[in-house]
Amino acid sequence: MNLEKTWQAIPRLAPGVLILALIQVCAVARSAETGDSAPAPVPPVADPCPRSFAARDVVQNPPALFSSNGVLNVRFSYQHRIDANNREMLCFMTPEGLQNPTLHVSPGDHLIITVTNNTPALPLTMTVNPPNCGASSMGPSSLNLHYHGTNTSPTCHSDEVIKTTINSGETFQYNVAFPADEPPGLYWYHPHVHGQVEHAVQGGANGVIVVDGIENVQPAVSGLRQRLLIVRDQEVPGEPAPVGNVPAWDVTLNYVPILSPGDPGVTDFVPASLQMQPEERQFWRVSNSCADTILDLQYVFDGVPQTMQLVGIDGVPVGSQDSTQPGQPIRVRHFRLPPAARVEFIVAAPPASVQLAQLITRGVDTGPIGDNDPQRPLATIKLVDVGDAALVHGAAAGVGANQGRDDGRVGVFSAFNPHQRRFAGLSSAPVAARRTLYFDEKDDASGETTFFMAAEGQPEQPFDPNAPASIVATQGTVEEWTVENRTGENHEFHVHQLHFLVESQNDFEINGAHRAPGITGQYLDTVEVPYWDQNPSHPFPNVKLLVDFRGPDIGNFVYHCHIAEHEDKGMMSVIEVRPPAVAGDSARGMQAIGASPAVGSLK
Numbered sequence: 001m002n003l004e005k006t007w008q009a010i011p012r013l014a015p016g017v018l019i020l021a022l023i024q025v026c027a028v029a030r031s032a033e034t035g036d037s038a039p040a041p042v043p044p045v046a047d048p049c050p051r052s053f054a055a056r057d058v059v060q061n062p063p064a065l066f067s068s069n070g071v072l073n074v075r076f077s078y079q080h081r082i083d084a085n086n087r088e089m090l091c092f093m094t095p096e097g098l099q100n101p102t103l104h105v106s107p108g109d110h111l112i113i114t115v116t117n118n119t120p121a122l123p124l125t126m127t128v129n130p131p132n133c134g135a136s137s138m139g140p141s142s143l144n145l146h147y148h149g150t151n152t153s154p155t156c157h158s159d160e161v162i163k164t165t166i167n168s169g170e171t172f173q174y175n176v177a178f179p180a181d182e183p184p185g186l187y188w189y190h191p192h193v194h195g196q197v198e199h200a201v202q203g204g205a206n207g208v209i210v211v212d213g214i215e216n217v218q219p220a221v222s223g224l225r226q227r228l229l230i231v232r233d234q235e236v237p238g239e240p241a242p243v244g245n246v247p248a249w250d251v252t253l254n255y256v257p258i259l260s261p262g263d264p265g266v267t268d269f270v271p272a273s274l275q276m277q278p279e280e281r282q283f284w285r286v287s288n289s290c291a292d293t294i295l296d297l298q299y300v301f302d303g304v305p306q307t308m309q310l311v312g313i314d315g316v317p318v319g320s321q322d323s324t325q326p327g328q329p330i331r332v333r334h335f336r337l338p339p340a341a342r343v344e345f346i347v348a349a350p351p352a353s354v355q356l357a358q359l360i361t362r363g364v365d366t367g368p369i370g371d372n373d374p375q376r377p378l379a380t381i382k383l384v385d386v387g388d389a390a391l392v393h394g395a396a397a398g399v400g401a402n403q404g405r406d407d408g409r410v411g412v413f414s415a416f417n418p419h420q421r422r423f424a425g426l427s428s429a430p431v432a433a434r435r436t437l438y439f440d441e442k443d444d445a446s447g448e449t450t451f452f453m454a455a456e457g458q459p460e461q462p463f464d465p466n467a468p469a470s471i472v473a474t475q476g477t478v479e480e481w482t483v484e485n486r487t488g489e490n491h492e493f494h495v496h497q498l499h500f501l502v503e504s505q506n507d508f509e510i511n512g513a514h515r516a517p518g519i520t521g522q523y524l525d526t527v528e529v530p531y532w533d534q535n536p537s538h539p540f541p542n543v544k545l546l547v548d549f550r551g552p553d554i555g556n557f558v559y560h561c562h563i564a565e566h567e568d569k570g571m572m573s574v575i576e577v578r579p580p581a582v583a584g585d586s587a588r589g590m591q592a593i594g595a596s597p598a599v600g601s602l603k
């Protein structure tokens, strides 16, 4: 860590906090020493967070890094830049100048990320009680990392977000152990400091993680050209009122801006360009890395929706966990993709006779108090006949930055892999407990809204990192959760460390919403629950989920709405998973949180 920067932050603190801060400086130094030696800071990189693409530009795969010999070592400098519209752009830069690279790992690998927070210090506004992981006070410039969707440990230096704080000038090292049975597919990383998630994600500080090997679980994708497509959202310049075609947020596709009628001088949406060779089939791996924008993806030829062959949802190949292997791809004509969800599907290039082929997001009815997410094109397909690298990486870019490896095509099927079935048997496992959780919102006298991720039978509380867990579950069990929406806008249920089986989507239509296609019976980490129409005689829309605690991960972690604005304003809560031997020992789960990486050996 950089002591100089820490000292700069201290004068802003009250004397009592100063002593605490000093204690924490020592604690951070100690925690940094849990490895062989303290990690060396990653210096700031020149020209950070480039957003150099213009409207209509050709979509390129992001730069990519690959693990070797079971380890992917990454060094990140967390930086910012203010753009021409006075928006703060945020990013993770490697010393070589790669921005938010795609991180390729294999099941069983370790992802080791050394990250230095090189953003300017801002006042620390919230104290997090011990046990801490890193600093004990957080504020608008604090950082940590969440490895969304990965079935990894919620312990310090792994995928822990409640107590992990990396303040300006500090350096922290993650060592995230991917389980050997991790399903191959698309995951992502983003900052997860409470209250700061929307700003960091909209600043663009995120990238995707690919657990490689999907071709040996679902051979339908063998050798296909793969497109990693990352949709992000950001403020519309000038923040015009979001009505009609003016969206609540603008979006980008791999940082190519999708201009909207909300932008100065723009009257219609301007999509990016996406290249395909004539007659080819491509494997599109789409991450909704927006903070707030709900997507409803559709692939359209001259106004006619085309078949999308779903291969994976939220990192899990469809049909891969149960019944006959390999699972059958699911054919849909649109796919609802809430913020933080991922979907992977095969599409065919348009015939030459098609005038206009586009990937669009349909308009989303987010409810009477929700955002305006109008229909808009994301990319227009351009048929070209150029080589692999130029097609995926653009004419100018090569694959040299990717350690000499090309991520332009998924691997070629070699032998069927039956080992990535982490959730097999979930649907027939006995249910140990049933719970009802619900989304709620309350306005105070000033009109400020607080958001709640509540559990039936308990008082509603906004998220507090210092509060005890709302739910205690036992490792080795399976629970059935009903998640209800009791508000007038859509919410997106996400739980860390594990996936759930979507059993059913209920009472959507009576409230004016539609069930999402393709997801019932699949294993997700993020699921949408549409708005309640406020008619007291109508039941709350809800989803029924089988939640899988049979894995090795114990400790405290969070579940929340993944519309980041809602999460930041309180719609999050903590679950504690206790090993069966010590169920009833209330201190045990907390110990797991602040402990050194050695706690990972509990696994």
Ligand SMILES: [Cu+2]
Binding pocket: 490, 491, 492, 561, 562, 563, 566, 567, 571
């Ligand atoms: Cu929400």
